[in-house]
Structures are given as structure tokens and as C-alpha cells.
Amino acid sequence: MKPVILGSLSILFLSTVLTPVGQAAESGSTLYAPRVPSAPTTTIPQNLATIAAIYAPRAQRNSASRDQTSTQFGSRILAQNSLSSTRYNAILQQIESNSAQSSLSQGKLVRFKVRIENISTKDEFIASNGTKWTLDFSPGFWLVSNQTTPLFKAREQDRGQGIEAIAEDGNPTQLAQSFASQPSGVFNTAVGATKAGGIRPGQVFEFTVTATPGQKLFFVTMFGQSNDWFYAPRESGIALFDTSGQPIQGDVTTQVQLWNAGTEVDEEAGIGPTQGPRQSAPNTGVAENGPIQAVMLQAPYAQTNQVMRVTIIPE
Incomplete structure (x- = not known):
């Protein structure tokens, strides 16, 4: 609407x-x-x-x-x-x-369209054993809030509200349940697709949110070829209005980071046997119980702006 x-x-x-x-x-x-x-x-x-x-x-x-x-x-x-x-x-x-x-x-309320694009390419990345792999983003969760760190805080452990489920298994259900009383929702179908699922290279998620000045956007989607990595804005969110109270618009990818949830021991990206595409069942890997922190690897797949584009447009 x-x-x-x-x-x-x-x-x-x-x-x-x-x-x-x-x-x-x-x-x-x-x-x-x-x-x-x-x-x-x-x-x-x-x-x-x-x-x-x-x-x-x-x-x-x-x-x-x-x-x-x-x-x-x-x-x-x-x-x-x-x-x-x-x-x-x-x-x-x-x-x-x-x-x-x-x-x-x-x-x-001002209505915004949020667009998350997978700008990587098929078989773009090569593991240490020579295996080529493709990066998918899982179905995700979004939240509009004026809180500072509603979903997680860097260098602290997961709060048990659903970050682990989406970071390990690409499942946004628990987050949606945890924040059901707040403006929030799930995005899980690529533009033009007829079935729900993640997005592969060249595909796009789109969803709309409404907000008033002072509110910020938060979202989470899994880095599909990992044990517990996820994309999200900085912990404080993306401000939907500038300092003068006007709606923001344009490319906001620089405000999005790749995070390690600290809930499962990492394996090499793209080939780990207990990572999403290859695990035998959800929540299969070795528990880690570490803090949430930014992924600092220099590998191309760990550079958000090389694999993802996020834009926000007021309607």
C-alpha cells in the first residue's frame, strides 16, 4: 500500500x-x-x-x-x-x-522501500581445496525501532532472541516471535520468485517499512556459506531520517557489516560440513559460546560492499 x-x-x-x-x-x-x-x-x-x-x-x-x-x-x-x-x-x-x-x-509515518541485492556471482569464490562456491543470503528479519541496540551488542553474547537461529540456519522465525509486539517482519521471497527461500547472485529481497523521525532500521540475514555469520547494520541501526528530520534515501551499504554470532565454531567458508548448505540438520555444529563481533577477514567474500548492495527509498 x-x-x-x-x-x-x-x-x-x-x-x-x-x-x-x-x-x-x-x-x-x-x-x-x-x-x-x-x-x-x-x-x-x-x-x-x-x-x-x-x-x-x-x-x-x-x-x-x-x-x-x-x-x-x-x-x-x-x-x-x-x-x-x-x-x-x-x-x-x-x-x-x-x-x-x-x-x-x-x-x-513515512513509508520506505528497502532493497537488498546479492551482487556476487556464481562460483565466484574458491576454497583452499579448490572447491568453487556461491554465496547465498538467507531469508531475513527486519525491525524498526528507536532503541540503540535492540538485536545485539558487539562483544556481548547472543541474547537468545533468535540471532543464533538465523546466523546458523537462516531461520528468522524466532526473531519474528521475539519482536512480534514491535514494528517488524520477515523477508523471504526474492523479487519475481514464486517460492520462498534465500537469494542467489543477481537476486533481490525487497520489503517496506514505515517509520517516524528518530526511528532506525535493523535487519539480519545469514551469510549462507558459514557456521554462524550474518549481515546486519551496525548494532545501532540505520537512521531513517537525517538530523533535520528528513527521510534518508540512497545506498546505505556502508552501514551494513558481516558479523560472527559467536555461537558455533567456525569452519572454512564454503566447504564446512556443518555449515548451512551441508549440515545434516539445523543447529548441528560445535557450540562456541563466544561474543558477537565483526568479521575482520580480508577475503573478498568478507567485504560486504563486494557481495551486497542495500538501498532505501522513501515512497
């Missing part, structure tokens, strides 16, 4: 509805399934709080109070069938170009 706002007038479009339908595992499961876009609605919500409630993630919609004192739209209701097609489209373009700024000025 995409909100577009001009003054106090809002028009809702239904472009994609996300519906939970299963359990995620290393190969993922469809938690969100796209529906066919529908035509623009001609029913105008009666207040701006309605829009905020509709666009908030499920957990937030269930728990957030509804602001019943929001600005009313008034007596002039704009509907598509009251305008010529040319005039209607012109108005939509004008509204869309100012939507993020209008939302911000009224203290409302």
Missing part, C-alpha cells in the same frame, strides 16, 4: 498486500505473498490516523492507540470518478512528489 498526501487529503492505493502463511526455515517459507494490484480506491478514510494505522506493521496496528483527534478531511471529497483521467493523473503526480514531506510535516 502506498500513501500519497496533499495537505490534509489522502488517497490510498493498494499495490501489494503482505499476508503471513507459514514457517520460515533455512530455505524460507512464504510469510508474505503478493496480490494483484487493484484500482485506486474512491473511498476516502475519514482521518489521517486511519492511514497511519493501515500502514503500520501488524504488531503496531494491534497495539498502537488510534489518534481520534487527527485533522478531518472536511466536506470536499476527491474521488477518481469526479475528475477527467488527465486531471486525476496530474493531481496524483503532484501529490506523490510531495508525499514524504507532507507526511513528515504532519508527524505521520
